[in-house]
Every structure is written in structure tokens, then in C-alpha cells.
Amino acid sequence: MSTVKPVNQRAWLLILPVVLCVAFSAILPLMTVVNYSVQDIISPERRIFVGTEWFKLVMRDDDLQGALGRQITFSLAVLLVEIPLGIALALSMPAKGWRSSAVLVLVAISLLIPWNVVGTIWQIYGRSDIGLLGASLKALGIEYSYTGNATHAWLTVLLMDVWHWTPLVALLCFAGLRAIPEAYYQAASIDGASKFAVFRYIQLPKLRGVLMIAVLLRFMDSFMIYTEPFVLTGGGPGNATTFLSQYLTQKAVGQFDLGPAAAFSLIYFLIILLLCFILYNWMQRVGTADKTEAGHG
């Protein structure tokens, strides 16, 4: 595995189908968006070229900056809660037998529920008159209302996301853990390694690959979250849970401002791209640094 991959330009033939497929559904629509972003569309026949006008307009938009701030906070919170929880869950899942199968299916259930249904479930679940969560909190004496209180709404959206997506992290980590050969654990127990040392120097480094997928997927998906908060809170109260996607949709569909919406789309896309690029490179470095460190120690 140590050898460098051979150079072979014909490998392009193998990736051609993917490139064509994705280009068809990505590049053509993207061109349309770029096209809109520099024009003022008054009617299908009347368009005026406006250059970077919309970009300037969008960048100065206070609501957008607010939504961006909320979005970043939310995505960070999602990662901080879901990644450790997902790892812990994967570590506690049984590895063999019918229990393992049963737990896998139970854990995966929330992933398989359509997103608007997720929102609807929590809408009921959180109501203090007829929902279990709301009623329990009320019984504990907490004045809980996800429609009236901005903090409660935000926390409910976060809790919903944790409920919905932690299984993704857990499933990936679970699969990653199962791939660690038994010999590693035997060597560790001969060395008298503590549980924590096993986790830190064997399990965590081996999970690097799957964690990279988990972190990036969770980051990008939480950054694009739309359906669940839209159904649950409609972005409110006020705009406490209006995240970027929803703000964009309000602009594009609600106000039908195609030009600014397109400019906004592009800026939005570039922000995700930039953040993912940083995260991707950072994680790749962290992993490698870890490996050399472990090698020396």
C-alpha cells in the first residue's frame, strides 16, 4: 500500500460517466444561476444587464448577515454535539449477534424519515398540550414553547437535528470500528493500555476516514438545512430559526427577486465551498500529524 499510485491518463475514461452525469445536473443549472445573477429580469423578454449590482446589494443586506451568523452558530453546535455523541454511541453499540442487528435498525430509523415528516413529528412532539416532550417539560415546571420563545425554538431545532442525524455519525463510526483488526486490541492489552489509550491511539486514528466523511457531511447538510425548521417553526419566532436556505427561498419564491436570489445563491455556495475546503484540508492535516506522532511515541 506504500507505493505511489501509477499515472494512467486513461483512468479519465472511467470517471467520464460520473463527470457527464454530474455536469449535466450541476453545470447547466449553475450557468443559469450565474446568468440571472447579473441581470435584472423584468419580464421573460425584458432583461437588463446589471453587472455586480445584485452582489453588492446582497452583501450589504443585514438580514442576510444575521442569517449567516445564525447558520454558522447552528452548524458548529451541530458538529460539537453530534460528532462526540455519534462516536460514543458507536462505541456502545453491540458488535455481534441479533442485538447488534436490532440496535442498528433502531438507530437508523430516524435517518429514513422524510425531512418534512421529521419536522411534523417534532411539531406535535414539542407541543405542551398534546406532545410528549412539551408535556413532560411542562410537568417539570418549565414554561416551554417552541413557537413563542426564541431560545426554546433554537434549542428544539438543534435537538431535532441531533435526534435526526447523530445516527449517521454513529453508523459510519460503527462501521469504522468493526474494521479494526482484533490483533490491535490484543497488542494493546499485552501492553496494559488503558481504555482511554486504546481509544486515543487505536480507535480514533482508525476512525479518521469515516469521521472525515461524517464531519463534512454533517457540516454541509446542516449548512443547507431547510425542510425541518421550515416545518417546525417556519423560521420563527421572529427570525430566530431562519437559516440561510430559508432566507434564500423566501427571496426567490416569496418575493420573486430572481436577480438578487441568484446572486445570493452564488455567495451562499461559495461560503459552503470555502468552509468545506478549509475543513477538508484541516482534517487531512490533523490525521497525518496524528499518525507521525503515534509513530514516534
Added chain:
Amino acid sequence: MDERRFKKRSIFLVLYLVFAILPVYWMVNMSFRTNEEILSAFSLWPRDFTLEHYKTIFTDVSWYSGYINSMIYVAINTVISLLVALPAAYAFSRYSFLGDKHVFFWLLTNRMTPPAVFLLPFFQLYTTLGLMDTHIAVAMAHLLFNVPLAVWILEGFMSGVPREIDETAYIDGYSFPRFFITIFIPLIKAGVGVAAFFCFMFSWVELLMARTLTSVNAKPIVAVMTRTVSASGMDWGVLAAAGALTIVPGAIVIWFVRHYIAKGFAMGRV
């Protein structure tokens, strides 16, 4: 010490499972109750047990066709995603070529595009092509986020297969397609299972694109469900029953791939 540790883990697991199951239980609970009961009283179990909501779904064609439509485009999408992703993942895991890292990251960027960005362009594109309201349109649109993911997952699995296997096969006179289909794919069966599960899942639960690209003939269940919001208020019972039923296909799929997941995968180039 070990015993206590084991117990602590089990308690954590049980607590999480309770947290995970309760909202689902609440939905299933609602699906067996009448609408009056749902809205009027808090109850841990159905008092006035009814199968009325399920009957509505199974007898009304506009409801159950939603499930069929969803399954059709999800199946098309999963098959196409895997077919195009398999050779590509092999190329990424085995060779270096001009722009390989850039193409790989470019693929991932498509996973990062907010669906809201593409709604209008997709609508125009598929209208122009005359594909609106067909299963293939939704399946094609969902390729945008499923193909990159499938390539990513499969590449990880393939990197775990020693390259000597390929070389030996070529020396033995296997052609690439024959080697790939008869030797290589069986080796990464687990990866194909996991990738298929993820493609299925993300396509099954997506709402925005599926709703925008369909109107009648290919309307997915997720879009059908939005119509329970009407002037007379929400039909909570039917909505809950429909929601409970959307879990079933996924649960079956995960049951089939559970062994592949339990077999484990070490991702990435070690």
C-alpha cells in the same frame, strides 16, 4: 471494573435508544388515534384505537401511488448512481491522472450545493427537455448529491483492497471489465451495500427537488403528504400514518445491509 464499564455503556445505549424511539413512537401512536382524540387529549397510548387513517392511505390511489412513485425514482437513482460511481471510484483509488484531486473535490462540491439554489434552473432545464413530472427527472436531479457520495464511499472501500490482486488478475490474462465484474466487485460487496443504503436514504427523504419536478404522474409520497395541510386544518392522523409507513421501506433496506455495515470499513488511504 470491566463489568461496571460494560454496564455504563449499556445504560448510555438504552438511554439513547429511548431518545431515538420516543418521537417515532409518538407518531405511530398518533396514527392509531382519531383526529379529535389527537387534538383534544394527551395520551401515552391510543384510547380510541382506529385503523381508519391506514385505510385511507391504502384505498386512495393518490396516496399509495405516492409510495410507488418514490420507490421507482429512488430505485432508478440508486442503480444509476452505483453504475457510474463504481468505475470512477476505481479510477480514483488506483490511478493518478491529470486533475484527479481537483475532479474529486469538484464532485464533493456538488454535494454542497443547497437544493434551494437549483430549484428554478432545474425546473427550466427539465421543462425544456420535456421530462417534467417523470420519475427519471427526479432520479437525475438526485444524482447531483448521490453520485459524489457513492464515489466517496466506494473509493474508501476500494483503497482497502490490496493492489496486488489487480496485478495478479491482469497477469492471469483477465480483461479489465471481466476482472472488475467477476473479481473486484465481489470483494467490495460490503461497500456497494453501504453506498446503496446511503443513496437510497438521501433520495428517499429529499423533498424540495422531488416536489418541484413533479406534479401528478410521478408525485412522491413526501409531496403528497404536504397536502394534508388544508383549509380545515391539518389531518394529523393520516399524516402520522403516512409518516409511519415511509419508514417501512427504509427499515427493510437497512435490514438487508446490516451485515455489510457490521463487517466494517476502514476508509481512506492508509
